[in-house]
Each structure stands twice: as C-alpha cells, then as structure tokens.
Amino acid sequence: MKGISYSRYGGPEVLEYGEVRDPKVGPDSVLVKVRAAAVNPVDWKCRAGYLDGALEAVFPVVPGWDVSGVVVQPGPAVSEFSVGDEVIGYVREDFLSRGTFAEYVAAPVRTLARKPRNLTWEEAAGLPLVGLTAYQVLTKALQVRRGETVLIHAAAGGVGSIAVQLARHLGVRAIGTASEANHDFVRSLGGEPVTYGDGLAERVRGLAPEGVDAAFDTIGGDTLRTSANLLAPEGRLVSIADGDVVDYGGRYVFVRPDAEDLTRLAELAQQGVVSVHVSETFPLERAADAHRRSEEGRTRGKITVTVDWPDETAE
Known part of the structure; x- marks a missing residue:
C-alpha cells in the first residue's frame, strides 16, 4: 500500500x-x-x-x-x-x-x-486527539464545574478550540488566549479572548479579578508560570506541554486512547455541541x-x- x-x-x-x-x-x-x-x-x-x-x-x-x-x-x-x-x-x-x-x-x-x-x-x-485531550483535561484532570472560570491557552488551536466549546457546554466560563486575528473565532466558539504577550496577566485579571478556578496550559515555559500566578485560591493547573507544571502544584497530562471518551465526543459533535x-x-x-x-x-x-x-x- x-x-x-x-x-x-x-x-x-x-x-x-x-x-x-x-x-x-x-x-x-x-x-x-x-x-x-x-x-x-x-x-x-x-x-x-x-x-x-x-x-x-x-x-x-x-x-x-x-x-x-x-x-x-x-x-x-x-x-x-x-x-x-x-x-x-x-x-x-x-x-x-x-x-x-x-x-x-x-x-x-x-x-x-x-x-x-x-x-x-x-x-x-x-x-480524536485534540478532542480527547480537551475532554480528559477538563472533565478528569481539572474536573471543572458549572459556574467556574477556566483559562485556556492557544484557544484558536486544535486542542484549545475544542476545549473552549466543551467548557461552554459544561457551563464553564472560558477565557482564551489568542492572537488578535483569532479573537472573533474564539468568540464564535463561546470564549472570551485575551491577547498573548506582555501584559497578559493584567488582561486576564481584568476579566477575572479574583483569579481563575482552573488553567489549561498548552504552551509551557513563561505561559505556564503566568498561569500558575493567575489561579484563585484552590485553583487547579494542568499542562500538556511542560512537565515543570508539577513544580507549581499542577499536573502534567498526556492524552490516552479511550473508546468511551471518544464515543462521547462523537455524540457531542453529532449534536452540534462541538465542531x-x-x-x-x-x-x-x-x-x-x-x-x-x-x-x-x-x-x-x-x-x-x-x-x-x-x-x-x-x-
């Protein structure tokens, strides 16, 4: 072949x-x-x-x-x-x-x-890969709950765009980092976009003065450090990009195949919840x-x- x-x-x-x-x-x-x-x-x-x-x-x-x-x-x-x-x-x-x-x-x-x-x-x-990553991080690792606020990095990317949609479906407020060119796209998914770069922490605090309940890091490095500093008391932190997340009290996640989770994602896509x-x-x-x-x-x-x-x- x-x-x-x-x-x-x-x-x-x-x-x-x-x-x-x-x-x-x-x-x-x-x-x-x-x-x-x-x-x-x-x-x-x-x-x-x-x-x-x-x-x-x-x-x-x-x-x-x-x-x-x-x-x-x-x-x-x-x-x-x-x-x-x-x-x-x-x-x-x-x-x-x-x-x-x-x-x-x-x-x-x-x-x-x-x-x-x-x-x-x-x-x-x-x-499959991005959907399972977003689903397993939000529902299992971060265990987000209705009414909470989650910070999602690279919200216009593969994982981030699915995570924003899933957060919306779960009744969770999603603040998503993205370039200016992708802000309208993130809004269309149900997220609140903020721009990358210098001043990111201040921009996020402007939207969530008390801090975010959960942060989903997809970039690592300085972005991971900033995410840790933006957590509310008892806030949860997960990274799929940087193993140093454990130094901030968070958890590193590598997506795993799971037929049940994937079936659930397929159902959500069939219902128009996730695109x-x-x-x-x-x-x-x-x-x-x-x-x-x-x-x-x-x-x-x-x-x-x-x-x-x-x-x-x-x-």
Whole structure:
C-alpha cells in the first residue's frame, strides 16, 4: 500500500511517500481504509526525535495517530464494528511504527468510535486527539464545574478550540488566549479572548479579578508560570506541554486512547455541541508540507491530509 514513512529522525524532508508494509489485523483490531488523517504537533515532535526517551521508534515509521475511515476487515474477536462502518480513531501505540498516514491502518477497537455523520472526513479526522485531550483535561484532570472560570491557552488551536466549546457546554466560563486575528473565532466558539504577550496577566485579571478556578496550559515555559500566578485560591493547573507544571502544584497530562471518551465526543459533535475547524488540507503525498505548516505554530484549528480513492469500491 501507499503511505508516508521515515527511516531516521529529522526535519520534514525525511518523510517519504511510497510503498509501505501492509498492516496485519490482530484479533482485537479492524482494518480501516483511511479517508483522512490529522496532523498534530506531537507528530513532528516524534519525527524530530523529541519523544525518543518515551516512545521507541521501530523504523521505518509511518506517522500519524488520528484517522477517519471505513472498516474493511474486522479482526476475529471484534464484535463492535462491521465491514462498511465509518469510524474515527486515536490510534496510538506505545511505540512508533504503524501510524495513520497510509492507505490502510490496523486500529485496535479500544482506539475507535463511530464517525459523526454530520462531519466531513477531514473534520472527523481532526477530532480524536485534540478532542480527547480537551475532554480528559477538563472533565478528569481539572474536573471543572458549572459556574467556574477556566483559562485556556492557544484557544484558536486544535486542542484549545475544542476545549473552549466543551467548557461552554459544561457551563464553564472560558477565557482564551489568542492572537488578535483569532479573537472573533474564539468568540464564535463561546470564549472570551485575551491577547498573548506582555501584559497578559493584567488582561486576564481584568476579566477575572479574583483569579481563575482552573488553567489549561498548552504552551509551557513563561505561559505556564503566568498561569500558575493567575489561579484563585484552590485553583487547579494542568499542562500538556511542560512537565515543570508539577513544580507549581499542577499536573502534567498526556492524552490516552479511550473508546468511551471518544464515543462521547462523537455524540457531542453529532449534536452540534462541538465542531472541528479545518484550516488546510493536503493530499497524503504532501504530508511533509503539512508537517511544515504545523511546525509554524499559527494554525487555526486543524491541518489534515487525505487519501485519494478514485475507485470508492477499492479495498
């Protein structure tokens, strides 16, 4: 099958389009014909070797953890899905090798949910990782409650934009950092935007003089420090970007696959509670360009890649 792979760590130039090994379908997996896959910052961080201390790379590596597609073969122990089912997944294993940037992926059922019917393939592919991250941080790590105020960083990005929508749904006031150009977008999601940079703390205090009940850091460094200083007494702090959060009494979170959580997110998307903004889409063979765009760090919502299936009956 065709796919993207890299045989060594490096920049986007190490990504190659061509033949990759066909996936094997285990007892608890299904073979998914990929329609779209999303690009996440963790993808290029893995490609660059930044996560080598945590995730072993079995080269050649097919990148990508997010997917939307169609089940073409269930494993022998699978009863949850049948041929023809449209699914989404956060298909992460504990090592790097068998990703979603290919024509097919073997996905464990623990990583999958049914695709929301009202989302395009590209939108659906953009939901799993960022949606699960936002959902697990807000509902489990921060345990936000109705009437509270949460500070969400990079509120126009992939994780942040979903977090703002979920906060609104949960009855939580969301203050979101964003560039001036993205303020209207954050407002459209239900958030109250504040501008990055010098004076951020004062701007947030102008909206929440008593401090925020919870802070969701997606950037780290100075942003994490500022977030800690903006907490109300008994306020909670979580970072998905900086392990130093524990020094401020907070918690570091790495998203995990969870079929139940993903199903709940798919239901919220189906109900129109959560939407996915796709800023740009690339064909699979241009995955390197998609990585480059992601590394620029100025994406509104999601970047996706798509697989061209001229013959829709192809399996």
